[in-house]
Structure formats: C-alpha cells, structure tokens
Amino acid sequence: MRAISGLWRWRHNPLRRATDLAEAWVALGALLLILVVAPSVGSLVGGLAQGTLQESVRQQRASRHLVTATVVRKVTGAPLDTDPEAATGRDRRTRVVADWTAPDGTPHHGAAMTSLDTPRPGDHFTIWTDQQGRTVARPLDPATAATHAVLAGFGAALLTAGLVEACRRLIVWRMVRRRYARWDQAWDKAGPDWGRTGTGS
Template sequence: MRAISGLWRWRHNPLCRPTDLAEAWAALAALLLILVVTPLAGSLVGGLAQDALQESVHEQRASRHLVTATVVRKVEGSALDADPEAATGRDLRTRVVADWTAPDGSPHHGSVMSSLESPQPGDRFTIWTDRQGRTVARPLDSATASTHAVLAGLGAALLAAGLVEGSRRLVVWRMVRRRYARWDQAWDKAGPDWGRTGTGS
C-alpha cells in the first residue's frame, strides 16, 4: 500500500513510469474495494446465515420435545463421558437403559445418555425426543445460532479482503513481469558493446 502514498508524489515527476502510476492506482482501488466490499460481504453473508439458522432454531424447537425418562439400569462398563452438545463441553453423561413416553403417547425403552452421575433404578432425568419418541440432539439455541452467523460474516469479510488483495498482487506481479521483459528487450537492442568507448555510442 506504499504505492498509494506515492500516487500524489508521482503525478508530475518526469521519472514516473506508467507502470508506477498503474501500481499506485491498483493499490488505491484495492484499498477502496476492501473498505467497501468487505463490510458488505460480511453483513450480507452474516444476515443470510442468521436468517437460516434462526429458522432452523424455530423448526427444531417445534419438532423436538423434552420428556422425562426413568432409569431401568446402568449400562455395564459405561463411564462418565463429556457431553459433546453441552455449551461448555464439561457436562458429564452416563449411558443407561431407560423407559420414557413419547409426546404422541407411545412407550419407549432403550439405551440413552443421562445427566446423572451415579444413576440408580427409578431415578428420573430429561431427554430430547422427536414427536414419535426417538432420541434426538437438543435443539440449537438462539445465542449459538447468532454466534455462528457472526462467525460466518467475519469469514466472508476476510475472504473478500483476501480476494481483493490477492487480485491486486496478481496485477502488480504481471506488471512487474512486463516491465522486466521490456528492460530485457531494451538491453538486447543496446547490444553487448553498450557503453564502450569507440563503439559509436
């Protein structure tokens, strides 16, 4: 971006090459694009992600139900495991065999994860199920959905900035290559005797 500060300085300089001005203008255009396009891309992607995730939150809340299950017995050899769906990842879960009644009234029996540290037969705990009583993950909460949407917006903004800067670097690289090619041609025209005395130069 040093080329931007040099843009004004190069305006009327007789040593200024067209490629110097082109590099400076490319840097200025890239900066303006980053300042304008990056926030737009971030807000657009973040807004779309927020809408989609909040809709998913509402759908999951409507289709998933919290029901009470009763411990029949602890599954042999099951140890305390961290709950991967917990907000902190520190909630411990124990696998048990339990009975529960689905929201549609059908009875169910099976192996599930409980939040009880030392479950005993008859202990009660809550699990998430669908309307038919099949166990499901807890529904996505609104705060987590918003966090994911913000991260998506930040990622899109960074990607947009990276694309603009990458394009600028590619343009400058091509201009430098062209400049070197012109220098090579100029040296070839000057010949191997350029600058020697008595060669007519």
C-alpha cells in the same frame, strides 16, 4: 499498500513511470474494495446465515420435545460422552438404559445419555425426543445460532478481503514481469557488447 502514498508523491516527479502510477491506482482500488465490498459481503452472508439458522432453531423447537425418562440401569463400561450441540462441552454424560413416554403417548425403552453423576434405577432425568419418542440432540440455541451467523459473516468478509489482495498481488506481479520484459528488450537493443564485462573496449 505502500503504493497508495505514491499517488501523491509521483504526481509531478520527473522519474515517474506509468507503471508506478498504475500500481498505486491498483493498490487504491484494492483498498477501497476491501473497505467497502468485504464488509458488505460479510454483512450479507451473516444476514443470510442468521435467517437460515434462526429458522432451523424454530423448526427444531417445534419438532423436538423435552420428556422425563427413568433410569432402568447404567450401561457399565460405556465411555463418557458429550452432547455435540450442547451450549458447553464440559457437561459429562453417562449412558444408561431408561424408560420414557413419547409426546404421542407411546412408551419407549432404550439407551440414553444422562448428566446424572451416579445414576441409579428409578432416578429421573430429561431427554430430548422427536414426536415419535426417538432420542435426538437438543435444539439449537438462538444465541449459538446468532454466534454461528456472526462467524460466517466475519469469515466471508475475511475471504473477500483475501481474494481482493490476491488479485492485487497478481496484477502487480504481471506488471512487474512486463516491466522486466521491456528492460530486457531495451538491453538487447543497446547492443550485444555494451555494458558486458570481458568484451573489451
């Protein structure tokens, strides 16, 4: 982006080349795109993600229910696990066999994860199920959804800025290649021996 300052410096400089000004204008255009378009894209993507994720939160809260389960027995030798959608990954969970009643009133018996430190038969704990009583992950938290939306918007803005900068570099690279090609043509026109060592004079 140093070429931007060249727009002022090169205005009346007799050594100014057209390509110098062109590079400076390309850099200025890229800077304006990064400052204006990238935040706009990030805001748009973040807003769309926020709407989609919050709708998912509402759907999950409507379709998932918190029910009370009763420990039948602990599953021995089962590895400790964590809920991937939990607000904190530090919650240690133990697999147990439990009984619970689904929101539609049907009884269920099966494996479930509990955060009880030492689950014993008869202990009660809560699990998330769907309407039919199948165990599901707990619904997405609104704050977590908002965080994901902000990260999506920030990522989109960074990606846009990176693409603009990559385009700027590609344009400048092509301009420099074209400049070198013109220099080679100028050297060829100057003559086969002019300026070369070992040709004598």
